[in-house]
């Protein structure tokens with residue numbers, strides 16, 4: 001992918017990974033992402049971030065198409081996760097930079113990852129700035145957005161925020177800018193990314209957005225480390241991040257289930273009817289068809305989460321255990337839930353699901369519905385009534401916050 005001059009003498013020198021599908025357990029379709037690195041040509045030539053080790057030669061050729069690598073003076077590591085620092089040993093050897101800038105936590109993590117105490121580290125903290133010549137770089141630590149080491153680099157003369165993983169999306173494309181691709185698709189991918197990666201750190205997101213506003217940073221371009229660069233929709237993505245973080249209630253619900261012989265599925269459909277009768281829009285997601293990350297993507301935009309699993313070997317279905325583990329770790333806030341289950345003889349799954357939901361701090365509508373074997377008309381009516389009760393709880397939540 002050719003290098004792109006994103007501002008005068010500032011280049012995108014990243015790589016496109018067209019085929020990656022699974023990112024540390026977060027999977028998505030369509031697949032692919034980019035690892036964005038940025039090169040600023042100034043008195044001090046500076047490289048911001050890098051790429052996974054397996055793409056180091058791609059990065060080499062990108063930079064080499066502009067300047068020989070040894071001309072680079074500084075490297076800034078905004079984030080030490082291997083998809084942005086994996087090429088560091090290679091770069092350090094080729095470039096031998098005068099200075100490597102990173103946060104204090106980044107310094108520790110570079111040591112933990114690469115065990116190279118002799119690299120010329122220059123740990124920085126919020127408020128520190130350096131001059132590149134015509135341009136300045138101001139650093140802002142963004143701890144736990146989404147790792148302890150994360151930081152932003154802001155170039156005021158260019159109104160450019162290099163934001164590491166924040167505001168990123170996993171999109172593989174030949175386009176580089178937000179005004180070159182479909183905006184609805186871009187926002188859907190930004191949301192999908194947020195709800196699978198950034199969600200647990202939502203209080204930090206609000207704090208960082210407030211800090212950016214308080215500092216009065218003028219931003220006309222946000223260059224994240226994954227995906228598309230924002231230049232025509234900067235206010236939109238800033239507001240979207242605040243909205244994602246606040247997770248205000250809405251009249252939408254996701255019913256997620258697994259099944260062996262479809263009884264639980266029949267129950268899911270009856271519950272959906274009850275929700276719809278209360279004016280709540282529903283998505284029904286079978287875990288054999290949807291990956292846990294896709295359910296989280298749907299939950300981005302839904303206050304209700306209703307979970308169903310038959311009893312399986314005195315427990316719940318493995319894919320449901322997988323989903324609940326994943327969802328609980330992402331700490332969604334302000335959700336309303338319920339459980340439903342078919343069983344054959346011992347019937348433990350309803351209680352297990354209910355306890356899981358409670359442990360994830362979801363407000364559970366009880367009792368859920370338990371059905372011995374195949375639901376009859378009366379049992380389906382009970383399911384529909386559960387849907388109505390959950391629907392009422394969701395509507396009450398929406399009205400309370402209106």
Ligand SMILES: Cc1cc2nc3c(=O)[nH]c(=O)nc-3n(C[C@H](O)[C@H](O)[C@H](O)COP(=O)(O)O)c2cc1C
Pocket residue numbers: 258259260261262263264265309310311312313314315342343344345346347348372373374
């Ligand atoms: C491999 C297997 C293990 C099961 N284990 C249990 C169990 O431990 N306790 C129980 O009550 N039912 C058990 N069942 C019965 C199912 O829960 C029951 O058939 C249920 O109606 C299936 O719901 P489904 O049609 O949604 O798959 C088991 C069924 C299978 C096939």
